[in-house]
Structures are given as C-alpha cells and as structure tokens.
Amino acid sequence: MKQQKKKRKILWFSTIVTAIASILTTVFGFALTNRLMYIKKKDDDFILDRELKANRFDEKWFNSIKKDEFTIDSPNGYPIKGIFLQPCPTKNTVIICHGVTENKINSIKYARMFERLGFNSFVYDHRRHGESGGKTTSYGFYEKFDLAAVVKTVRAVIGEDAILGIHGESMGAATMLLYAGTIGDEVDFYISDCAFSDFEELLRHIVKNSTRIYPDIPIHLADFFIRFRDGYRFKNVAPKDVVKNIKKPVLFIHSIPDTFIPCKMTEEMYELKEGLKQLKLFERGAHAQSFNVNPSEYEETVRKFLQRFVLEGKR
Numbered sequence: 012m013k014q015q016k017k018k019r020k021i022l023w024f025s026t027i028v029t030a031i032a033s034i035l036t037t038v039f040g041f042a043l044t045n046r047l048m049y050i051k052k053k054d055d056d057f058i059l060d061r062e063l064k065a066n067r068f069d070e071k072w073f074n075s076i077k078k079d080e081f082t083i084d085s086p087n088g089y090p091i092k093g094i095f096l097q098p099c100p101t102k103n104t105v106i107i108c109h110g111v112t113e114n115k116i117n118s119i120k121y122a123r124m125f126e127r128l129g130f131n132s133f134v135y136d137h138r139r140h141g142e143s144g145g146k147t148t149s150y151g152f153y154e155k156f157d158l159a160a161v162v163k164t165v166r167a168v169i170g171e172d173a174i175l176g177i178h179g180e181s182m183g184a185a186t187m188l189l190y191a192g193t194i195g196d197e198v199d200f201y202i203s204d205c206a207f208s209d210f211e212e213l214l215r216h217i218v219k220n221s222t223r224i225y226p227d228i229p230i231h232l233a234d235f236f237i238r239f240r241d242g243y244r245f246k247n248v249a250p251k252d253v254v255k256n257i258k259k260p261v262l263f264i265h266s267i268p269d270t271f272i273p274c275k276m277t278e279e280m281y282e283l284k285e286g287l288k289q290l291k292l293f294e295r296g297a298h299a300q301s302f303n304v305n306p307s308e309y310e311e312t313v314r315k316f317l318q319r320f321v322l323e324g325k326r
Contacts, residue, residue: 043233044240048147052112052140059116065303067120072098081135083164085157089144093135093161095168096122102173104131106161106198108183110299111148114141120302121178124310128317130176133165137183150182150210151250152243155190162190162197174321176200181272181299185210185250188261188280192253200321201257202313204264205299208276210248216273254280260287260320262313266296266304287320 062068077097082090094115095104105125107118115134122132137154138145145153158177166175175198179187184206191201207213214230234245246252254261261284265277274292281290291312296304 043229044236047150047233047237048241050111050148053114055114055116055141058114062116062119067123067303068116069123072123073119081133081164083135083157083160085138085143085145085160087138087145087153087156089138091135091138091144091157091161092142093133095131095133095165096126097131098126099129099131101129101131102169103129103175104133104165104169104173105176105178106133106135106158106165108158108177108179108187109134109137109140110181110183111137111150112140113180116141117180121180124302124306124313125178127310128314130174133161135161137186147241149241149243150248151186151189152248154182154186155194158186158190159194162195166197174199176202176321178202178204179206180204181206185248188250188254188257189248191259192250192256196256196258198259200259200317201261202264202316203261203277203280204301205266205269205272206250206263206277206280207272208249208251208279211245213272213276214245217271220270251276251280251283254284257284258286260289260316262316262320263288263290264293264301264309264312265291266293266298266301268294268296269298271298289316289320 059068063070079095079097081093081095083093085091107121109115109117115136118134122134125132136143138157139148162175162177169175177187177198179185179202181204184203187201188203188206211230211234214233218229230245238244263277263281265274267274278290281288293301293305293308302309
C-alpha cells in the first residue's frame with residue numbers, strides 16, 4: 012500500500028512538473044515569436060523628423076514633383092501603400108524597399124540619388140509598416156509576394172520597354188533577393204544593401220552578441236512557434252539558398268563595420284551569385300548607413316554598376 016502511494020505521488024509530481032514545463036515553454040515560445048512577429052517599429056513622425064533634420068528629405072522637392080499614390084492589393088490580403096515619384100522625363104524606374112522598422116520616407120534619400128542617375132522611383136511601405144496593412148513582419152517570407160505585386164503594377168504603368176530595377180536595404184534587400192530567386196527574376200537589375208543571407212544565422216548572431224543565452228534552444232523554439240503561428244520556417248527566409256537562381260545583374264553593398272548584419276553575409280551571397288555581379292564594401296558606416304556616411308562614393312558605385320551592366324546593353 013505504501014509503495015502504491017509512493018508511486019502515485021511520483022506520478023502526480025511528474026505530471027505537475029511536465030505541465031509546468033509545458034506552460035513555461037509555451038509562454039517562452041509565444042514571447043519570443045511576439046518579439047519577431049510584432050517587432051517594435053520606429054514612429055512615423057520620428058522617421059520624418061530624422062530625415063528632415065539630416066537633409067535627406069526635402070519637403071519642397073517632394074511637394075513640387077509629379078507623383079502618384081498607389082494602393083496595391085497584396086496577394087496576402089491587405090493593401091500596400093506606395094508612391095510613384097516622377098521627377099525625370101523617363102519611364103525608367105527603380106522600386107525601393109526599406110528595412111525593418113522603417114517606412115517609405117526612409118527610401119526618399121535613394122529616390123533623390125536615382126533622380127540624379129536619370130531614374131524615377133516607386134517607394135512603398137512593407138506589410139505592417141507605414142500605411143500598409145498586414146498583421147505581422149515575416150522578414151521577407153510574405154513580403155516577397157507583396158514585392159511581386161508591386162513589380163507587376165509598376166511594370167504595367169511604365170511598359171515593357173522601360174528599364175526597371177529594385178533597390179533594397181537590410182530586410183528590404185533580403186526581400187528583394189527572395190523575390191528574385193523564388194518568384195520571378197523579372198526586372199533588369201538589383202541593388203542589395205546590407206541584406207542578411209540566412210535569417211536563422213542572423214538570429215544566432217544577434218543572440219550571441221546581445222545575451223549570454225546559448226542560442227540553439229530559443230531559436231529552435233521560436234522556429235517551431237513561428238511555423239505554428241505565422242505559417243513559415245526560418246529556413247524559408249534564407250536568400251543565400253536562392254541567390255544562384257538570379258540571372259540579372261546584382262550589386263551587393265555592405266559596410267565592413269556593420270555589427271548587426273555581418274558583412275560576411277553579403278560576401279557569401281556575392282560568391283554564390285552566378286553571372287553578372289559586383290561587390291562594394293565600404294570602410295565606414297554602421298548597419299544600413301553606407302549611403303548616409305559615404306553618399307558620393309555610394310552614388311558613383313551605383314552609377315558605374317548601371318553603366319556597365321544595365322545601360323550599355325540598352326543602347
């Protein structure tokens with residue numbers, strides 16, 4: 012009798028411990044994925060004020076040029092808000108993809124650069140950013156389908172004979188590469204600025220550098236819950252696995268001092284990309300700061316890339 016009572020106590024204790032462990036695991040998993048899915052965005056007013064103070068957004072220019080606002084239906088079921096900026100008398104256009112936590116105002120600095128290079132620009136807000144819809148951020152997985160809808164819309168407006176390119180920064184660059192490598196290599200060129208090559212590897216890098224936690228357990232847990240809650244796996248967000256499928260020319264850009272997304276990720280993708288490509292590594296600049304810190308050299312790099320790989324073939 013005593014032995015049976017002891018066994019029952021052990022069973023109850025084991026059941027309670029298992030239940031508590033399951034609850035803690037679930038809570039931890041939800042907390043991890045909440046931080047990824049609902050990453051804190053920069054306030055829209057903060058972005059505008061920052062760009063105004065840095066003289067990267069000129070309100071007088073913005074208000075004076077020809078522009079059209081677009082609302083594009085995402086295949087994921089929400090509106091994508093964008094603006095077609097047309098300061099140049101041309102149909103040649105560049106679609107600009109901003110990074111995570113930013114919005115389309117952050118893309119205006121690149122639009123001014125492309126204006127000087129003879130291109131119009133289409134800037135837009137990624138899902139769950141700025142004025143666009145969407146409940147979660149997926150770091151390129153769902154965003155690549157939105158980009159496909161944007162490309163289709165812009166191409167319909169400018170026509171098949173016009174040059175169309177895509178410029179992406181950080182998550183926007185990863186989104187661009189995922190689109191080009193998996194959905195459709197349907198534009199004339201790509202410019203990838205500080206993209207990550209593998210989202211899971213990036214998370215490991217961030218965890219190692221910001222905490223004392225061994226990254227394997229939290230990342231495996233987050234991967235499981237992301238699949239359950241948002242319908243994808245981290246392995247589905249790895250531009251390095253699809254960059255070899257891109258046939259059109261790609262300019263890879265990164266700043267060597269970048270500690271958030273390591274420069275080696277861009278170097279890895281440059282090596283994997285077959286065919287027409289170019290690599291530019293800047294000696295100065297933190298993450299997503301290559302243009303801000305090296306504006307003249309950045310613009311000259313883009314100019315030479317376009318002359319060599321895009322414009323020569325159109326003459």
